[in-house]
Amino acid sequence: MKRKRKFIKLAALFLVAMVLTSGMSAVTVSAETPYLTFTVNGYGGMEETQTAYLAHQTIIKFGEEFMSSPNDICVTDDGKIYVADTGNSRIIVGTTDGELESIIGEGTLKAPRGVFVTENKHVYVADSDAEAVFEFDPEGNVLNKYTKPDNPLYGGSKVVFKPIKVVVNDAGIMFVICESNTNGIVEISPQEGGSFLGYFGTNLTSVDLVTMVFRAIASDAQKAKMISNIPSTPDNLAIDEKGLIYTVTRGDGNNSVKRLNIAGANLINGANLQGYYDDSPAAVAVGNHDNIYVASSQGYIYEYNNQGEPIYLFGGRDDGTQRVGLSTQVASIQVGKDDEIYVLDNDRRQIQVYKPSEFTQKLHNALYLYSKGRYTESREPLSEVLKMNSMFDYANRAMGRAYFQEENYDEALRYARLSKDKSGYSDAFWEIRNNWLKRNIVATMVIIVLAVILYKLLKLWDKKKGVLSGVKAGWAKLKEKKLISNLCYSGYYMKHPFDASYGIAREGRASWSAPSILLLIFMIEYVINKYLCGFLQKTVREGRYDIFSDVGMIVIVIVALTSCNYLVCTINEGEGTVKKIYTYFCYSLLPYIILTPISFALSHVLTKNEQFIITLIQFVLVAWVLIIGILGIKEVNNYTGKETFKVIALTLFTILIVSLLIFIIYVLWAQVFEFISAIYGEVVYRLEK
């Protein structure tokens, strides 16, 4: 997604702006919620799906108590909501129905910005202005007040202690995020009135090459202006039953969502996010099925599985129409025991409650079983999910795996292909192929042996009676034709490039027709191989065909190579003419033409384990094409080795220059055209006045 965005920006620079209009689709399927729900398909693309969570209820006050710039909530299993009511310097305890239970910390707290409630109902509050973490008992009495650790490892007098978020594990150890403390999460043990255990889960900084170069040459003043390279502090955190800590950090790309083990190592592979992360995440929560929820401050809500693979994306930013379910400034997210989501909107001063739809409940159940490896059990809920949305690739993939476990390989193969699960496809295919081989091995052998015998017999017969002489004579006659002979000569060129080059240069073997036919065959093979090869080898999306640009690309490359090579050769005492150069470039493609059918055929019968064969063929093929191409340049133009490489470098360089020139001319022309059309537009406009 990231990459795509960059491309779009780049394209936007060059392309003429178009009139964009609203509307995702002509068919409005349902207008139940003001936001759409998306999932991610097997290609990593967004796919619309059933509403996952419905905006159910909005809590604006508890009893008669309103919130004032609230910053955090904590929802317990017994349905109580604890709100860090920052503006009113207190913690409100209420029920999910909006009833007021109690108020904690009035008079004690200054600016409570984080709240956490443990199993035994002890309330921990991160107060940035009081510079302390408070621990209250269930009745609201202060039990402990943890202030700035005096441990020198904390960072000395310069590092302040302004807690903004806190979570506590079973052992009572506090994990505290402090404002403007970039060392990481502060880990405090409750012993001896709070002893500092160290920093936890520190974010790393990364420096790209451009920044490094710039730093090396920048002046001090310039350096001062640059964005500092201090690691960003996590913005929010959560803790699960096992004591794993989840953090979100804004602007951290693929690492913006982390699941940290006790040693502080991230268990989520950033690539699993497939680019589906938010640039400004506000909060994170752990669901009841090992799933992770991240709320963006703009109101988008992401649901991931425990591996960080995106499941849903929904919600949205309110554009001023004030619709239920859209948010303006999210500060916190919590998940209740029935999978309902509580989202605290700091700007609106309200808590929005979302309830999972029937569809989501089924999916959660299925994915939970699936992630635990109980594939067969998960099939029942999965098929329910697929009934409701047959294009849900998560479910399709899980279904494929489940079928694989049950040794129903045909179905496994179908679902794996549907969900673009290449390794699942490969496994299923291996089994199917294995079964086929088991059944047909004898018959296959017999056929091969028979074919060999037949061939030998035919040869023998021919030797004795000369039955094939007619065919042979015909072939010889055909070979005399110039075109056929030239085509055959390409085979000779492939095997003996030195000798054959001499033929092209001196013996009139250069022509237009034969190389063009080879080029045409090359194009056809290229296209067929690209779009119809085996699923595992496929590099393009199924159902996507872009043949015009494929053919166009080949033509452009050949034309550019031939013409630029010719230009360079003429000023470098080369002996090649355009025809000769065209001929050796096209003839050089023969290894591709011969080897590609083999790799194409193999791509339909090989699994992932044997992929190396295809890779090897492709390697040989590329090397061969390159070698005979280079030799062609050398021999036809009668160059020494050194001269050849100079000419090749110059040719590539010329191609670069030419394409740049064409681009510049295009841009300039566009400007001229723009200018003329602007004048025309203005004239028309004035005349109409």
Add this chain to the structure above:
Amino acid sequence: MRNKNWKKLIALLAAVSVVTAGVPGIVQYASATGTEEEAPEGGTEGGETGEKKEEEEPQEVSDTGEVIMKNAVGKKPKSEWITMEDYELVTESDTYKMYLYEPTLSIMLENKETGKILESTLSDEKDDGYSNRSWNSYMKSGIVLTAIKNNKSGYQLDLITSPHTLDVTKNDNGFSAKLFYNEFKVGLTMNVTLEEDELVVNIPDDSIVEEQQGSYIATISPYPFMGYSFLDEKKGYMLIPDGNGALVNLDNKEGRYTTGFNQMIYGSDVGFDEKTAKALLWDEVDMVRNANEVIAPIFGMAHTEDQIGYLAVVEQGEKRASIEAQPNGAKVSYNRCFANFKSRDVFVQPLNNSNSGTVPSTEADRTHTDRQVRYILLSGEDVSYSAMATIYRNYLLDNKLISIKDNSYNTRVDFLGTEREKFLLGTKAVTMTTTENVEELYDEMQEDGVSSLLTLYKGWQKGGLYNLPITKYKADSHIGGTSKLTDLIKDSEEKNYHIYLYNDALRLNPSTDSLNFNMVKQVNKRTFEEELYAEVYRTFYYLTPGKAAEAIESFADSYVDDGVSNLAMSGISNTLFTYSFKNKFYSRNDTAKDYSDALDKIDKDVNLILEEPAAYLWKNTDAFLDMPLGSSDYMYVDEEIPFLSMVLKGVIPMYSDYVNFEANKTEFFLQMVEAGVFPSFYLTYEKSSDLIYTNSSNLYSTEFSTYRDVISGYDKGLREVNDAVKDAFITKHEKTDTGVTVVTYSNGVRIYVNYTGTAQTVDGVTVEGMSYSYKVGEAE
């Protein structure tokens, strides 16, 4: 020799460096010109809503929930108040007396029996003094205009601060006010009459004068404070035409909502680019659904305790008007609703293709139409939305805007015939349901006891669902061809299964009909393009209404020739736009007229049903497809009510949106029971995953085998209820304290719908949790 070559190389290198240095320069130039466009656009936007300029910072709200503005004018001293004594009686009807205060055209309507008063402008007594000068004059004027001057809109013209001349003539039924603004040299005449218990406010088109080049009327809001109330001083609600219907209670909103309902009747106008930039995820994905369109041109105000109120029908000029309903807290502390007529608008005219040079421009001509709002005054028991629904139904029937159609129950199952996916250089067919498949599925449904069906056959035409426009009756060979389709339609009639061919008459697909250049251009003369995130066809145009009408007629002709006559139309049924074509400009009225005429013409020969039809087409349709069952989930809405269903039940049969794509099916089912709406399904014979590479990839669940049981279940349940109801109207709809909704019909049937999780008893009828029940009774 060698030296020579190195020199060449150096020369080349130098050339490259020049070139690369030059390229960013060009790009910079391009981006610099790109920013220029924002200036004029920003200029018009800033002036767009003149009276609401002081924006963006959070508004100040007092403890009691009043909005306090900067530069507030304060309360007038009591001695200067304009009171009832300053008003004079103009006319009276059976129930009402109308008083007028000439300088501001304020009227008061007094109920003769109860003495309760409905005010049309803010009185000095109720002025809280917290509004600024501009808002204060807005609230106290009987009519407010906004004007355009030199391509800038947003100048407020009211009856307090703007210099004007006013000439009021009284007559038997009311008065006529001739108004002229000296500074802008614009004027109009407003006629206000009390006809029986209906107040009619009319502004004739020919009374509008715009004498000065460059200054024009942009919008006209007659009585923007009609029936207003302050915070929670009155009990009651406003009725807004969002979705099926919604109520905004007249309680204290404590300043929570900074804006209210503001929607154009019959949907927004694609002829103008949208002015508000949408918030997009990652700058590219639009996650927010568009709000529902306003289907019916109505709004209402009910002061339930005072037993006074009105239902307003925007009778003329409604095709280019919006309805606003603002709760207290939205800028000022008063609840109010009104119609806002648009006459002319400012737009951005690009001068070249890259939009790098633009000029603000004003529409060359105003929308020519009379403008009329009819306030049907309510009193006594009638001050409720149930009564409003009845009154509106009677209004429509009396004025022949609807007629009673066959209301017998059908389950609606739509089929998708064929779609296209990309293949090599072109596309290939993805066939989902052939005519033979339909027959097979019909047989299965007949076995299941489904005794009548209504079917929309989508994607039947040659070239698949998105081969648009359709001009001939020619079926795709993949579904069996034209003759098979004709046979299917005829044979199915015998089973009481009615097949309607689906036709999106609005759109033009440039990929399938590349030689058709009759597409709609926006007012800035740029072709309007509807962009989709789709697999195959990503751009659609709108067909010009004239051509659309031709296409519809020629299609209907060739269709009727084959002896079949069931036709379903979408697209044109709920889309209106201003457009330009061949250098001429057309208004939304012109568009509506073209569509309406074409449908009138074919309506004689075919059985026509329309998808979510706008109110002006209700007379043409035999069924209302895709009736919304909810609303757009506005935060300020306190209650969703099935208002349109209450109006149309027993008049036009209504069908829901597709059940397939509903995430919460139980609740959706109960809503259908409550609203008297029939269920709809979208089905295919093949697996819906086959559609993944087509434009219909968002149809993620359509396979018949998945829905077979659901269909027969829904059919059984809803058929039973609707057979009991028969052709009766809904007379009353109420939500009881127990959470059970009770719907009463004119034949005495009462339906009880329980949306709570537990069993409840109402009228001695026990209804299980998340379930329904009904009781047959005596007709009233």
